[in-house]
Amino acid sequence: MNKSLALAHFQTSFQFITHQNERFSYLEGAYLALIGGCDWVQxxxxxxxxxxxxxxxRKLKLACEGAGATFILDDRVELVKKLQIDGVHLGKNDMPVDEARKLLGDEFIIGGTANTFDDIRRLHEQGADYIGCGPFRYTTTKEKLSPVLGIEGYHQIIEQMRENKISLPMVAIGGLTPDDIDPLADLGIGVAMSGTILNAENPVTMTRQIHDKCFGLFMENLNHYFENQ
Structure with a gap:
């Protein structure tokens, strides 16, 4: 996957973060998301x-390549380099972004988790390519949650980013549902989901609906852009 191409449509890509439950393994859940059209898997x-x-x-890398999806591995920088995975996502307690960049170089995607504007400023200074910001609301798929942001929290963070001239692609994480896509899109923020997909009666159908909604918003924004030129 070309890094520039992947990041160019980052915020219009519906992202799936793997989790396992009583129905699906990590791999099974990811396969279902890919079948449904998900184009970014962590x-x-x-x-x-x-x-x-x-x-x-290794198996998921092949599946993502076949589906034309970006594949990100959480935390394990050395394994990303060994397997030539598209990139790595680093949590607040993982390896610092600038240290990971020294090991991986510029061709790999490096994202980071943020809960506050100070987190985002630090990640920006360290050279992160994108931000996973949250949690939006309480979620059971992640332990040791940071304070819940809600839509107002994202409003405040985006305003602080504008005031400080920081521009980084961002997706919201944590307890998201399809109803959250529109208000977040209005702020220029994409979505990453896990439980909403895995707990759906039909994960493939749910993924396809979310993907199509995100793509529709992208086309709508693109039309508005050209109309105003």
């Missing part, structure tokens, strides 16, 4: 060893 297996993650990452 493999997140907190608590697993590299030996447990690597075989799953």
């Amino acid at each position: 493999l997140r297996m907190k608590g697993a060893t590299d030996e447990e993650v690597e075989p799953i990452a």
